[in-house]
Amino acid sequence: MVKGEFAVPSLGALADEVAAVLAERRDPGVESFERVLNAVVSHGYRDREALATALGSVPRAFRLKPHSQLQSLGSVVGAAVEPVQAQTSWEKVGAGWLELCQHVALDYIAGARVGEVAARLRAGDHVPFLLSAPSGPTGAVEPYDLVARLAEYERLGVRPGPADLGQALLRCGGPVDPEAVRAAEGLELEEGPRVAAWLRQGGLPRPVWWREREAGEPERPSRRRGARIGRRIYVGHEAIEGRGAFPRAFWSLFRKFEPHLSCPHWSMPDYRNAHTVATLPWHPEIAAARLLAGVASAADQDGCGSPSFLHALATTDGPAGPAVHLAVAYGLASVPEQDREAAVRALVLLAARGRLDGELLGRELAELVGLGTLKVPLLTESLRAATVAPQGAGAVWAVLATALPGLVACTRPQVHGVLLAVSADSARLSGARGELPEVTALAGRPGSSRLLKEARRLRDALAGV
Known part of the structure; x- marks a missing residue:
């Protein structure tokens, strides 16, 4: 039910890919991460004992403080190869979730899905594949693919996980597919009407945006390392309707986002990556708006770069609005060379795909230079x-x-x-x-x-x- 670059590899190929991911000790990228995650789930459903034999020594290797995506894979692999804890209820996972920061709303969603997958494996409640496995490299799930997967769940008597289904729905978007809507309406699963209604409306509603300039005037240059003298431009959005049917960890996404709220994550380097964009591939504006502070820090402070994040914003099919263009603007004048190179590729790619608003980017660049930021x-x-x-x-x-x-x-x-x-x-x-x-x-x-x-x-x- 999952095709292309995300199709389930053989157990031997899966073991080899996991070994390669561990050897790199860095972000494995969206394709490898999603393929491994779905493959572990699928092989666990087919033959958990064989999966445990193939990957039995892997969990210990993940304990060396690797990249956060490797930690996620480590938790899932560990849950798949350890003894089943049948007395554990996977349905209670995430019940104690507490929002700490709206900037990382998409990471909460990704974490909820990984937590749910690991909990189901730990409890021995297996599923044949993930509903949220991408249909393509941007992370998007084709509406008809989702319906076909749900139909197979229905045939097998498998219950969809709320976080997995929620992530799958957020990855559906674009033009309405009438055939997929009709197929969803024919599902007998309890979730069928909700899925049909979601696909009928074209996915997550687009929020109302506003652009906000940081208060104050540019200051004189300072000798302090990392000091910031310019003023940034941010983007916020109004609340989004429809959060009620999603798990609580998803609710932060639907709240009104005010970009100037204080944040304990500062520049948030761990969240500015392609995985964050792939969590909501039809809405790159939401990812860009929430992480603009971190992108800007690479231009006006000693912040870390975010090249994969910039590139991912340009490769999605969702509309590129003020937040995406501001992210490219900050990237074009970033101190890290790899960020500038990524922003150049993003600029050219946006133009090639007809998503570049040259006038908008031009105005932002001129104002940010005038504000002393670039x-x-x-x-x-x-x-x-x-x-x-x-x-x-x-x-x-x-x-x-x-x-x-x-x-x-x-x-x-x-x-x-x-x-x-x-x-x-x-x-x-x-x-x-x-x-x-x-x-x-x-x-x-x-x-x-x-x-x-x-x-x-x-x-x-x-x-x-």
Whole structure:
């Protein structure tokens, strides 16, 4: 019932993949994580004894404080190979959950699913496969795949786990599939009507957003390591309807999100990854909005990078709004080089898939530079790299056509020449036409400095000369 890159491997192949994941000692990525998780569940259903033999020594290897995703796999593998505790009720798992921070709402969901899977394995209540196993690399579950899996649960007399089903529903979205809705309406499972209604409405409703600038004015540069002098822009959203049928650990997602609330996680590096985006693949805005503070910290402080998070935001099929564009903006001027490279790839990918709003990103870049949050030399370096990327020149010009007047107005003359050079290259390579009055006025000044030469080159490129 699970196909493609997430299909269940043989026991030998599963043991080899688990060994490879352990040897890497780092985030295994969405595909490997989800494939291993589903495979452990499926082999436990088929032959738990054989699974325990194949993976019997694995749990001990997971105790070396690895990446959080490895810890999750370790808990599931351990529950699958240890003796069954039939007296334990898996249905009580998560009953004592307490929300500590709205920023990590998607991690609560991922944790609830892993906790439920481990508890069912520990109790010996096996299922043939996970309802929430992705249908594709973004983490999305195709509506008809979910209905087909539920139909197989119905045939086998297996009860869906609330967290597994909840995660599966959150991974369904996009255009309504009438055939999948009709199939869901034909299910005899208790959950059938709920699933049909969810698919009929197109998945999780999109919240109402607002954009919020940090209070205060930019401060003078400080010598303190990690000090922040600029002001950030965040995104919040109103409450989302429909939380009642989901487990309590999911409720944080549905609450109103206020981005300036204090948070004990600070830059939250453990949550800025592709797994977080794959938890809600049709809503990259929600993931981006809740983790913008961490993404921004790599640009205006000594924060950790988040390259896989930036790339994942661009690869989803959900709408890219203000939060996604702000995440790319922060990434383009991040101090870690790998973040800048990931932001460049995200910029080009968004444009190639028709999801880039060049005017929006241009406005955000200009304002963030004016607020002292982004460093123009790093931003310019990223835009130059994007310009020479395949099909990247058009994306860069779509951004600079809006951003350039503001960037020139709020930056030092020393950086104008390089910035205008990148602008001229992107305009020429993309075949852009038009006029920017600020550039035309600059190009008309007498002199032979690089600033004036690049302004004239940009003016001529836009004029088709």
